[in-house]
Amino acid sequence: MEYIKITKDNLEKEHICCAISNNKDIQVSSKKSWISDRLSEGLVFLKSAERGKCFIEYIPAENAWCPIEANGYMHINCFWVSGSFKGHGYSNDLLSACIEDAKAKGKKGLTIISSPKKMPFLSDPKHLAYKGFKVADNAEPYYNLLYLPFSADAPVPKLKECAKQPTIQKQGFVVYYSYGCPYPAKYVPEIENAAKKIGLLFESIHIDSKEKAQNAPMAWTNYAVFYNGKYISNEILNEKRFLNLIEKLKK
Secondary structure (H helix, E strand, C coil): CEECCCCCCCCCCCCCCCCCCCCCCCHHHHHHHHHHHHHHHCEEEEEEEECCEEEEEEEHHHCCCCCCCCCEEEEEEEEEEEEHHCCHHHHHHHHHHHHHHHCCCCCEEEEECCCCCCCCCCCCCCHHHHHHCEEEEEECCCCECCCCCCCCCCCCCECCCCHHHEEECCCEEEEECCCCCHHHHHHHHHHHHHHHCCCCEEEECCCCHHHHCCCCCCCCCCEEEEEECCEECCCCCCHHHHHHEEEEHHH
């Protein structure tokens, strides 16, 4: 099986965005711009040469866009193997390549944000446990910081206190997002317009720097929905799902 490592030279032409096929889509261009800015910070995006959802993306934990304390670790932003790629060894190849690279760079281990059970947009905890990952820390309402230490004496990473109990002092709907995931580029404006049409109090907050991400009020910073200060969901909403959520919250 053949794999491609994204670089400044091939970023523009390579397919990198999940199920999105059009390289001119705002979601693709936003994600590629985000990747381009991170490459100098040590980000690695390794993908199957075949077009599809089969890749791993990781970065030194000091530069990770999430509120963790994991100095000396490598943090996996996203690890996605799905559809026809499952069951053919791609997952083993990609994770093994990440481990080999992290060890070559003198890292103490790997970290990744997951959950007690499989949830949308988060890596499968059962698969990660099978690969040796353990729970290092957790945050409300359903986040686990998992880690794979390379030695018995490797320090245990942890989540920052700002992420442990995700609440904010704002009313109405507040959506935090970053372009670490491509989908918010399309769907945040869509639900913002939907909120305006029906007169809802709504605010979108773009996490556009490492510093903002590392001090965010939630563990997973690609996307978060708050309502009247309470954390609601990490699921990236389109207009229909957003309106359904409103009806659910009214009950």
